[in-house]
Amino acid sequence: MLSKLLKYDLRTNLKIFLFIWPAILVFGLLERVALMAELPVKISAIFVNLTTVLFVLAVIAACVFALVISVIRFYSGLLRDEGYLMFTLPVRPWQLVLSKLLTAFLTLIVTGLVSFVSVGILFGGIRGLLPSIRTSLEQSFGGIINGWGIALLVLLVMVQVAVSVLQIYLSCSIGHLFRRKRILFAVLFYYAINVVLETVAVTSIIVLSNFEPFCRFLVQLYAGMSAPGMFNLFIGVMLALLAVLGIVYFFVTERILRRHLNLE
Missing domain, CATH: 1.20.58 (Methane Monooxygenase Hydroxylase; Chain G, domain 1)
Incomplete structure (x- = not known):
């Protein structure tokens, strides 16, 4: 179906x-x-x-x-x-x-x-455009990006598109729980979600940067890695976090539609 x-x-x-x-x-x-x-x-x-x-x-x-x-x-x-x-x-x-x-x-x-x-x-033509884009990316990132890095960046953009759409869906679903001014509440919750995510991100960075065992772990992890490897690892972590966020958005939206839908 x-x-x-x-x-x-x-x-x-x-x-x-x-x-x-x-x-x-x-x-x-x-x-x-x-x-x-x-x-x-x-x-x-x-x-x-x-x-x-x-x-x-x-x-x-x-x-x-x-x-x-x-x-x-x-x-x-x-x-x-x-x-x-x-x-x-x-x-x-x-x-x-x-x-x-x-x-x-x-x-x-x-x-x-x-x-x-x-x-x-x-x-x-595309054949002439692709090499120039790759060269521009390699120059912009100071040689820390390779072919895998470019592929991960493309994948990151695609995942970000899906997560952004899911965030809008979630905001619309939450806004629809109210009887009046549903679009207004949907917009408010969309921005509220962004504020919460930014707050959590900044707080996490501050806490982890002051957590000595975590800092030592990062130093040991990066010690034996090349610059492209570090970049690819960073993009991979971003992909994982976005994937988790997208899954949360999806299932919360589904739960609202399944249990709290109000079409009146």
Whole structure:
């Protein structure tokens, strides 16, 4: 049944983004044409500036729109009138949440990939863009990043996207527990979660930095490691923490929908 839910959600999103994704590529192509066109200096400057603005706005608008659509699909599909239908289906709440999450994740990732391809078109192809990105990363991180580090960074971004979507879902679910001003409470709880996470992170860093056995452990751990190895370990720890956070968000959201859902 999860596959059917996912198919339905993906089909709904594709009806919208099948027009948006090609538009991003077209703007990238127009920008490329503007840079290569042999026109008078003034006309060329106007054409390049105009296409650049349109290209940047198209990419930003597509990414923001993908996130907004993902939130709307969750809120209207599970917490509004459509929820009456969805929760009468022979599926469990976790399947409903997972379907919305996977659809949002795939939509955001594909939007990001299409934007990346459009940038590649702008710079003359993906093959020429990838080595330059790798070189820029290696130079920016002072030689402490290698191929594995780049792969972990990409994975970190993907996990962060999923966790961010789950945090919005959780905030919407908590806000829906109130009878009035549910959207306002959802926004407030979203920022409250961020404040709590930042407070816990800062407090943990302060406590651990003053905990001598932990400091000695880190010194011994890093003593026999190379700079890229230390970087990869750090990114791996970040991935693990984000994964735990995402799991907590998911199951708390599922519990609220399963036991405390109020569609009135």
